[in-house]
Amino acid sequence: MVALKKKVSLTGIKPTGNLHIGNYFGAIKPALELAKTYEARYFIADYHALNAVKDAAVLSANIREVAAGWLAAGLDAERVVFYRQSSIPETFELATLLMAFTSKGLMNRAHAYKAAVQANVEKGEDPDAGVNMGLFTYPVLMAADILLFDSDVVPVGKDQTQHVEMAQDVAESFNFNYARRDVADAEGDRLGLKIPSALVRENVAVVPGLDGRKMSKSYNNAIPLFCTEKQLRKFIMRIVTNSQSVEEPKDPDGSQIFLLYKLFTSVEEQAVLAARYREGGMGWGEAKEELFRVINRELTPLRERFNAIMADPAKLDATLAQGAEKARSIAAKTLLRLRKIIGIQ
Ligand code: ADP
Ligand code: TRP
Numbered sequence: 001m002v003a004l005k006k007k008v009s010l011t012g013i014k015p016t017g018n019l020h021i022g023n024y025f026g027a028i029k030p031a032l033e034l035a036k037t038y039e040a041r042y043f044i045a046d047y048h049a050l051n052a053v054k055d056a057a058v059l060s061a062n063i064r065e066v067a068a069g070w071l072a073a074g075l076d077a078e079r080v081v082f083y084r085q086s087s088i089p090e091t092f093e094l095a096t097l098l099m100a101f102t103s104k105g106l107m108n109r110a111h112a113y114k115a116a117v118q119a120n121v122e123k124g125e126d127p128d129a130g131v132n133m134g135l136f137t138y139p140v141l142m143a144a145d146i147l148l149f150d151s152d153v154v155p156v157g158k159d160q161t162q163h164v165e166m167a168q169d170v171a172e173s174f175n176f177n178y179a180r181r182d183v184a185d186a187e188g189d190r191l192g193l194k195i196p197s198a199l200v201r202e203n204v205a206v207v208p209g210l211d212g213r214k215m216s217k218s219y220n221n222a223i224p225l226f227c228t229e230k231q232l233r234k235f236i237m238r239i240v241t242n243s244q245s246v247e248e249p250k251d252p253d254g255s256q257i258f259l260l261y262k263l264f265t266s267v268e269e270q271a272v273l274a275a276r277y278r279e280g281g282m283g284w285g286e287a288k289e290e291l292f293r294v295i296n297r298e299l300t301p302l303r304e305r306f307n308a309i310m311a312d313p314a315k316l317d318a319t320l321a322q323g324a325e326k327a328r329s330i331a332a333k334t335l336l337r338l339r340k341i342i343g344i345q
Pocket of ligand 1: 013023206215218
């Protein structure tokens with residue numbers, strides 16, 4: 001009997017800043033859930049981060065923190081191929097190959113590039129001011145990340161679906177040129193490029209930040225995933241609230257304190273606290289203390305694992321090197337296949 005091959009799930013996280021609880025619930029947790037049923041390939045998109053982070057010490061610290069963060073959150077590096085993008089030179093060769101199948105017009109339509117141009121135009125500057133080629137060709141590198149590993153699904157947030165669609169377009173254009181459809185030969189080896197699909201986490205709530213907007217490092221409203229208990233309390237105390245008095249009944253669903261509380265608690269706990277909000281008699285200070293208690297309860301073991309991983313950099317490097325080795329053996333095969341197709345052997 002032929003063993004059925006598991007489908008491949010692949011995603012990358014850009015090390016552009018400290019991980020926050022929005023990243024944890026919105027990206028890390030769901031990706032780890034998928035890793036239970038898919039062949040998972042998760043990586044740190046460090047060359048993508050270079051477009052924005054040009055301080056060497058900051059970039060290398062971010063890379064370590066993101067790697068340690070995934071491991072502390074439960075990524076099992078024995079089962080998940082876990083690596084740094086920069087350790088896979090095949091990615092950059094594939095990106096060069098794909099350039100020849102990517103129309104410039106497609107890149108002109110990328111949201112991130114368009115937003116940068118629009119901001120420049122509004123300021124009366126040159127449309128391409130401050131836009132480097134790394135930003136302009138960002139979707140090609142991302143397509144290479146994805147296509148190199150014959151990914152079936154790419155778990156991403158909504159903002160990234162356009163990039164996955166661009167990877168589809170580029171792969172289709174390659175397959176069309178060589179008249180290779182998305183088919184496998186008798187041995188099951190793929191002939192062209194596999195067309196990936198975005199797996200958008202529709203049911204994952206947008207985690208609100210301290211000011212009620214979407215939590216994001218760019219809004220300076222994030223609760224970090226890893227900080228000391230004391231810092232965590234300070235962040236939570238900064239959550240913006242309205243001026244309702246202690247006595248007044250409060251609407252739990254209208255408060256980001258309660259929305260955050262829901263992420264860390266069982267439905268039973270939520271029902272108990274929601275009733276207290278509605279009764280009145282509980283002030284925002286107490287609601288924040290309750291929130292701190294449940295967040296700290298969940299994050300304490302994560303923080304301890306994170307600190308232990310960060311304290312042993314040699315082990316972390318070895319884990320990433322091992323992942324890179326596994327990833328490269330897959331990547332080398334894909335490139336060999338593609339080089340044959342294009343006539344460069
Ligand atoms: P940021 O907005 O802080 O720059 P990123 O864009 O680096 O975060 O996001 C990395 C991943 O975390 C993405 O998959 C994104 O969908 C997810 N994510 C970020 N912020 C949130 C949030 N507030 N709620 C849910 N998911 C989030
Ligand atoms: N662009 C993604 C982001 O900003 C990160 C990323 C890079 C990625 N390469 C990828 C995500 C490949 C999925 C697949 O979040």
